Amino acid sequence: MSAKEQYNEWIAGDIIDEETKKELIAIADDEKEIEDRFYENLRFGTGGLRGVMGAGINRMNRYTVRKATQGLCNYLRKSGKGSGSVAISYDNRNNSREFAMETAGVLCANGINAYLYPVLHPTPMLSFAVRYLHCDAGVNITASHNTKEYNGYKVYGPDGSQVVAPMDKEIMKEVNLIGRLEDCMTISGKELLTSPYFHIIDDSVDDAFIDEVLSVRIRPDEAGKARSMKIVYSPLHGTGLMPVKRILKEAGYENVYVADGQAIQDGDFPTLRKPNPEEPEAFELAEKLAEKVGAELIILTDPDADRTGIRALDKRTGRYMHFTGNMMGALLTEYVLSSRAGLGKLPENPVVVSTVVITDMVRKICGRFGVDCDAKGLIGFKNIAKKIRAYEDEHSLNYVFGLEDSDGCLPGTYARDKDSVGTVLLLAEAAAFYHNRGITLAEKMEKLYEEYGYYEERVKSKKLSGIDGQKEIERIIRKLRENPIYEIAGRKVLSITDYKTDTMTDMISGEETKAGVDPSNMIYYRLEDNGWFLIRPSGTEPTIKYYVGVKGDTPSDSAKKADKLLDALLALN
Numbered sequence: 001m002s003a004k005e006q007y008n009e010w011i012a013g014d015i016i017d018e019e020t021k022k023e024l025i026a027i028a029d030d031e032k033e034i035e036d037r038f039y040e041n042l043r044f045g046t047g048g049l050r051g052v053m054g055a056g057i058n059r060m061n062r063y064t065v066r067k068a069t070q071g072l073c074n075y076l077r078k079s080g081k082g083s084g085s086v087a088i089s090y091d092n093r094n095n096s097r098e099f100a101m102e103t104a105g106v107l108c109a110n111g112i113n114a115y116l117y118p119v120l121h122p123t124p125m126l127s128f129a130v131r132y133l134h135c136d137a138g139v140n141i142t143a144s145h146n147t148k149e150y151n152g153y154k155v156y157g158p159d160g161s162q163v164v165a166p167m168d169k170e171i172m173k174e175v176n177l178i179g180r181l182e183d184c185m186t187i188s189g190k191e192l193l194t195s196p197y198f199h200i201i202d203d204s205v206d207d208a209f210i211d212e213v214l215s216v217r218i219r220p221d222e223a224g225k226a227r228s229m230k231i232v233y234s235p236l237h238g239t240g241l242m243p244v245k246r247i248l249k250e251a252g253y254e255n256v257y258v259a260d261g262q263a264i265q266d267g268d269f270p271t272l273r274k275p276n277p278e279e280p281e282a283f284e285l286a287e288k289l290a291e292k293v294g295a296e297l298i299i300l301t302d303p304d305a306d307r308t309g310i311r312a313l314d315k316r317t318g319r320y321m322h323f324t325g326n327m328m329g330a331l332l333t334e335y336v337l338s339s340r341a342g343l344g345k346l347p348e349n350p351v352v353v354s355t356v357v358i359t360d361m362v363r364k365i366c367g368r369f370g371v372d373c374d375a376k377g378l379i380g381f382k383n384i385a386k387k388i389r390a391y392e393d394e395h396s397l398n399y400v401f402g403l404e405d406s407d408g409c410l411p412g413t414y415a416r417d418k419d420s421v422g423t424v425l426l427l428a429e430a431a432a433f434y435h436n437r438g439i440t441l442a443e444k445m446e447k448l449y450e451e452y453g454y455y456e457e458r459v460k461s462k463k464l465s466g467i468d469g470q471k472e473i474e475r476i477i478r479k480l481r482e483n484p485i486y487e488i489a490g491r492k493v494l495s496i497t498d499y500k501t502d503t504m505t506d507m508i509s510g511e512e513t514k515a516g517v518d519p520s521n522m523i524y525y526r527l528e529d530n531g532w533f534l535i536r537p538s539g540t541e542p543t544i545k546y547y548v549g550v551k552g553d554t555p556s557d558s559a560k561k562a563d564k565l566l567d568a569l570l571a572l573n
Contacts, residue, residue: 124421
């Protein structure tokens with residue numbers, strides 16, 4: 001069926017509500033817009049849905065949510081869990097509660113218990129709830145750090161992790177088998193609220209989550225010794241406000257200031273261009289408050305409170321140092337390992353888990369403390385959670401910390417997704433520990449650079465939307481796969497790991513071996529002089545992503561090397 005035929009079917013259909021039809025009628029003369037909205041179904045990827053909100057099969061709306069949930073129900077039924085349960089959470093984005101209620105309506109209509117948070121909650125608390133309530137799956141309505149036009153639908157497995165193979169593929173298959181909206185069952189309104197399958201998650205689950213997070217503290221007494229330390233926090237209009245304030249208060253941090261205007265939970269993000277703590281401009285309001293009150297630490301969490309961004313005061317300059325995700329991850333890895341080792345709290349066979357694009361500094365830190373660093377996995381925290389599950393099943397390594405380059409950490413195993421609430425607590429503890437010894441996190445980071453070297457990383461995303469964009473992304477990666485390079489930015493290529501073919505090629509000897517990696521359409525180059533790069537399509541947005549890493553002798557040296565390598569990589573395409 002063509003895009004225009006799909007469009008006409010929605011206009012004429014009895015299931016589509018009148019407001020949606022009005023939106024579609026308004027674009028009747030815009031063939032390009034109709035094509036974009038109806039040329040394909042919004043893709044149910046390995047983690048679920050994410051897209052621009054609006055009417056059409058290639059948009060986030062109640063009907064694409066309904067179809068995705070019916071597919072999940074069909075999967076659960078065929079898996080023998082047709083009378084099981086699913087936990088649901090949602091963030092502050094526009095339509096998030098509506099999509100959460102739509103999800104619950106489909107689940108209950110199919111005879112599956114829906115456990116819904118009564119108000120918006122962070123992603124890690126959904127992950128925790130799935131485990132705590134012994135649910136068969138979870139659904140989180142969020143588009144994470146995307147701009148206000150977006151929303152999403154993430155599916156979680158019974159262990160609290162975003163779904164991975166084979167569950168993800170099997171759910172995708174069921175979703176794609178649904179040809180018509182008429183094949184989706186749903187209830188709403190009073191019928192939903194009085195359904196025996198509809199349940200509200202009570203406060204006891206929140207209490208249990210907070211208790212679990214507090215239990216991962218390493219040096220809980222440091223907070224009481226650092227009463228003069230001031231922290232500025234911003235939830236960026238999102239879900240982190242209540243749990244972050246609560247965890248800091250219960251841990252004993254008294255001087256916590258919330259950034260003006262950004263405590264308002266608002267899906268339009270009125271004070272931000274993009275609610276992403278990786279973006280330096282997201283810190284503007286919080287930094288003004290920090291300067292006013294004399295704070296040592298600035299912490300941001302993204303809308304669904306799984307990503308955490310920080311800036312720390314450098315007392316030598318009076319300025320706030322901006323931390324990338326790699327910097328924050330390296331700092332916390334060193335704090336966790338040095339503290340646990342110093343207190344005799346490292347378990348036998350400890351492991352830190354990350355992904356292939358983490359900074360090499362983390363590998364060096366782990367090596368110093370004799371800790372295994374499992375860091376060749378796919379990008380995405382669900383792959384870290386997959387490793388945690390494997391260690392537990394095998395009774396092999398003992399997880400002590402997990403991190404990724406994009407501002408995500410998990411201090412314990414109480415959840416199986418990155419957690420800002422736990423990360424904020426760990427950052428506050430580390431800041432208090434160093435505060436009590438006369439330095440800030442910025443000054444500690446400088447000491448790490450001096451000890452391990454000046455590692456620098458870059459990430460560049462290039463947006464390529466629509467049909468032509470998808471083809472261009474495929475062409476760029478295929479070109480690099482079929483025509484490997486031997487030198488870039490003055491560095492020889494040492495090895496190439498192709499995650500799609502599961503091969504590692506030694507570019508010096510020419511020997512090809514099995515890489516032992518999970519499959520994905522990405523390619524990783526290891527270069528001489530501590531350099532590397534990776535190229536892949538984004539799993540959540542219509543973009544291609546370029547990652548580079550280098551090591552320099554000074555900050556300016558590493559910055560120049562990183563810029564040179566990234567420019568050379570972009571020039572290849």
